Amino acid sequence: MKKTLLACILSLFTLAAFAQPSDPAAPYTKQINAFIDEWHDDAAHARPAYFDKMAKHGVYIGTDKTELWNRDQFKAWAKRFFDKGSAWSFKATKRNVYMSADKKFIWFDELLDTQMGVCQASGVMRKTDKGFEIEHYQLSIAVPNPVADKVTKTIKDFEAAPSAK
Template sequence: MPRFFAACCLCLSLSLGLGGAAHAATDATLTREVNAFVDGWHDDAANARTAYFDKIAKDGVYIGTDRTELWTRDAFKAWAKKYFDAKSAWTFKATRRNVYASADKSLIWFDELLDTKNMGPAMASGVLRKTKSGFEIVHYQLSMAVPNAVNGQVAGIIAAHEKQPKK
């Protein structure tokens, strides 16, 4: 019965247009605004500008590529301080980005393919909240784009690394 109820709710929400995932994909203005914001955010990191962290919501989360990297904004800022102080943070350049939004455009999500300076191709997804003063990042998740053909080799390297004694 619970599955039937959930399926009915899903069908109803889709038929009423509450799913709304395609809104931003067809809204060129919002897509341009989101692209400018996220590209600017990446540029802040590339140039080690601390404004980078101001674009993350106070309750925002950043998930990095290491399994230990689940950061709140302030913890992420503290961890990254050494990179920003050295004027040598990370460089991400989006080569493709898809943008989606809720029907009222207050919540936007995106996925992107990235060229990176130090880790090769990567993928990321993020969630933005639209506020009176602009966008803020509430969630961002970064991952390395590992080709399926070498996935087994990478998994083997990770397994060997995890067997090493912890320092």
């Protein structure tokens, strides 16, 4: 009996020695992911809270070269979509979250499943007394390298056309 008990205790110590330490930031990262997921869901359901999650002077950069807005400009541009009751639907398929040592500044990158196909984005958030707010978000369409030449040619041809000017 003593040998069995000793073997069990030694097994537990061995397992503990090889166990990975838990990530102390994991609960905070979970909150951050939930906030970003909710932000995307707010857009999908055209909830005004979408814009409330952006900092007053926050910046949104869309996929078109003309799409560089502060929060209020972005809200005005998006009004036509939000008035319909559904704007755009972005679902993160992968996200990396990073933060400053004091956890007040957060930056992230994400791959998104969207109506445009696969997109990628990066963002910067700040933790305030009221919660998180998005300071900067940049969206881009993920162009596979094998078709990049075709895409850039299409863009160059479009921009060279008189109607593009």
